[in-house]
Amino acid sequence: MLFESTGIADLLQWANRFLTDSGGDIAYQVTIATTQSHHVVHGYSGLKLLANTRLIDLDPTIKRHTIMVTGRGGIEQERSIIADWLSLAAPNAIRTASICGGALLLAQAGLLEHRKATTHWRLINLLAEQYPNVSVERGPMFVQDGPVWTSAGVTAGFDLTLAMIEQDCGYHLARDVAQEMVMFLRCPGGQAQFSRYRLPETPELGPIRDLQIWIQEHLNHDLSIERLADRVSMSPRNFARVFSKQTGITPAKYIEEIRLNAARDKLEQSMDRLERIAQDTGLGNSLNLRRVFERHLQVTPKAYRERFAIRQPSAENLS
Incomplete structure (x- = not known):
């Protein structure tokens, strides 16, 4: 879903715009990387996004402020490539975050060991089963545990991004960005994921x-x-x-x-x-x-x- 990356990039660029309008310096420089051998990201919608670079061209040893993983990856080989890169890059970043199914890649990279985390409600049980050392939170839209952030479904990544902007630049800037985008700065009432619990049926007739x-x-x-x-x-x-x-x-x-x-x-x-x-x-x-x-x-x-x-x-x- 392309608007995971583009939506987050827009939020961060609005933060930059408000900062420069008030005479300050920009806070964020966004780079979108793809696991593909080319720069074109094909979205579910049929639209295409031109990424800034390829993951294989990014040096994981370079110091970075924030690494964000959007999505889970299509095939196991792709997931392994991302997880391996994350395991090398995360120690050199101030914080690492995932959107939706990206939490499974953070877990695969060993970044969620003995940490609280969440993911999309359809993947909650999978995360808990495959990584028993992760303390899976089933309700929140996003979870911060130290330098690691995880969010639920796609738009929950926007809530997470606003929280990061507030942490980096203060309440007033985050509020202004939220109002510009017609969003809540914080979800009302501690909003949970509105997942449908899949009621199990016994496989046995009787x-x-x-x-x-x-x-x-x-x-x-x-x-x-x-x-x-x-x-x-x-x-x-x-x-x-x-x-x-x-x-x-x-x-x-x-x-x-x-x-x-x-x-x-x-x-x-x-x-x-x-x-x-x-x-x-x-x-x-x-x-x-x-x-x-x-x-x-x-x-x-x-x-x-x-x-x-x-x-x-x-x-x-x-x-």
């Missing part, structure tokens, strides 16, 4: 799979361990053990996640009152609905609806 289907159709029923165990003719203790073994998740967590996902769907696709949504999804009342949203997403149901609800047609379009 009572647990049937129960999962039944649960999805009866979210406003009593879904206590005792009631669920009774439906599959098991003791509560044995049911909890079998369910967790077959799905990799406890019944309680499965229930809360599936109710949360259902509530998100209703907030996105309907104008039902919060109390009604809470009742329909088995969360009881609007207060409990709010608690679940704030615990999992760090945002209220009302704010979530404002961001993700289906756009209602205007009166002009209806006439």
Whole structure:
């Protein structure tokens, strides 16, 4: 995605512009490097970006202020080249950062050992599984642990960049850049990644799979361990053990996640009152609905609806 690199470059150049307009010197000189044998970067969009240089032409022993890795790389050979270069270059830089899947390259280079880090929500589990010594943060848009910064999805890299500008040049400059780009300087309410939890289904046909289907159709029923165990003719203790073994998740967590996902769907696709949504999804009342949203997403149901609800047609379009 080309706007990872170009968006970050624009933010840094706006910082330079504000500095020079006030009589100061520029703070950033941006170089975009590609792993290709040529300088042309082919974007997913079909557009092309002309990079300043190639990675193989950059001396990793030169002192640099900041190294930023955008993306994960296409093939394993490419990833190994980047990771090897990073392992040599990072000790000579003041800070190193990744955008989206780039965190996996930082981890491959050994830069995330015993550090906190995050990445795009689709890659969170992969990062945790492949690099158990990394303390994976599943919620934040970006994480700073000493000289190493990691961010979630593509636009989270813009939040990370604004935070770097604030660290380098102060609050007022970062605020001015954010306002120029019509961005929040800091995401409201400690915004988390709005990932969809992929609810695991048991790979085995049988009572647990049937129960999962039944649960999805009866979210406003009593879904206590005792009631669920009774439906599959098991003791509560044995049911909890079998369910967790077959799905990799406890019944309680499965229930809360599936109710949360259902509530998100209703907030996105309907104008039902919060109390009604809470009742329909088995969360009881609007207060409990709010608690679940704030615990999992760090945002209220009302704010979530404002961001993700289906756009209602205007009166002009209806006439």
